Each structure stands twice: as structure tokens, then as C-alpha cells.
Amino acid sequence: EIVLTQSPATLSLSPGERATLSCRASQSVSRYLAWYQQKPGQAPRLLIYDASNRATGIPARFSGSGSGTDFTLTISSLEPEDFAVYYCQQRSNWPPLFTFGPGTKVDIK
Amino acid sequence: QVQLVESGGGVVQPGRSLRLSCAASGFTFSNSALHWVRQAPGKGLEWVAVISYDGSHEFHADSVKGRFTISRDNSKNTLSLQMNNLRAEDTAVYYCAREGGVSIAEASHFDFWGQGTLVTVSS
Secondary structure (H helix, E strand, O other), X not given: OOOEEEEOOEEEEXXXXXXXXXXXXXXXXXXXXXXXXXXXXXXXXXXXXXXXXEOOOOOOOEEEEEEOOEEEEEEOOOOHXXXXXXXXXXXXXXXXXXXXXXOEEEEEO | OOEEEEEOOEEEOOXXXXXXXXXXXXXXXXXXXXXXXXXOOOOOEEEEEEEOOXXXXXXXXXXXXXXXXXXXXXXXXXXXXXEOOOOHHHOEEEEEEEEOOOOOOOOOOEEEEOOOEEEEEOO
């Protein structure tokens, strides 16, 4: 079973600052790495899929990168609405089983 | 627009059963694989199950295998989750989500989510 680790657990930043979130897999994953944003009381929202593809309607300040075991979500300049919890997610080859990381909370400094 | 609306949650005693439903609209239901994902109160996300566009393939997380069954009715645009022998650790908000990949073989991410339905397992 592939385990995803996210760091840091909490990231305290101010609006306008750059956020860099890390997701590390216990073994190499394919390109199947996605990122989600979740705000309190809401369902998660897809941000990035296949490591670097922005989902429909996602602002360009969100970008994803990485391959193998190390992936990064970057928010180039934080907007007030970006303060939330972010999860990474991957799938195994076969059978298709899916796992999430424990999340990174981005809060206001 | 894509809409996924879950129903069927509630309070249930340990060992009992519950069936969740997800009504879909705004897209061609029979073309999409679908998932259930859950989130225990104050915790992270846990994938539960996936079913192929035509129902011919289904996969479940080890934590629910043998107790939960995912199914779909393409004539009614409805996804279901039959949950048997419920345990306290099954307490969570259950989300249905659409698969963003083109097939279950290429399944990789969840592009649309419902708002969830809360299941509480308690005596």
C-alpha cells in the first residue's frame, strides 16, 4: 500500500505570500497525483490532476509539479479565499485503489 | 451543471445496515465511473469504493470490503452504497464523486463532489 505524507501539517502565511505544499509517496506513483482544497463544511474541490493539470475553473495561481515520489502544490500569491485544507491523492496501478494524504492546513498568519 | 445529491444518512446502531443513494444530473451518467469517499468528523478523506460506467467492475477499500457494496442504476441516474454490519468507525460524512478519468482503467481523480450525507453509528 502506498502511503502519502504531506508537509507541513500547518502553514501560516499572510495574503499575497507564496505557499508551497509538499506531498511525498512511500514508493513511486504514476502520474496519478491529484490535489484538492477543502473549506469547513464544504465538499472537497479538485484543483490539480495528473500532477500538473489544473482542473476547469481553477485560477492560474495554483500550480502542481513533481513526479515519482515527490510532488508540490504551489499557490503563487495567496488570496483570502485560499485559506483552507489541502489534500493530495493517488491511485495504485491495479486494482485501482485510492489514497489521500493527511492534509495541510493553510491558515492566516 | 453537474450535480450530485446524496441521501440516506442518519443514526444507526452498530451491526445494522444502511443504504445511501446519490442522484446525479447535468452529465451523461452512464459514461462516468463513480466513487464514494468518506470523512470522519474532524478527520481526513478516505476513499471507499469505485464502480465503472456500466457497473461491470467495482472495487472497495480494505476497510469496508465484505461489508459495503457499491452499485448503480443507469436507468435512474443513481449511485448507491449498501452498508452492512456497521461499526462505530464507519461514522462519517459520505460523499459521492464523479471520476474525472475516461475509464476505470484510467481512473485517477474526483472532479465533482456532492455535499455529502452524515452517517452516525452509535448505540
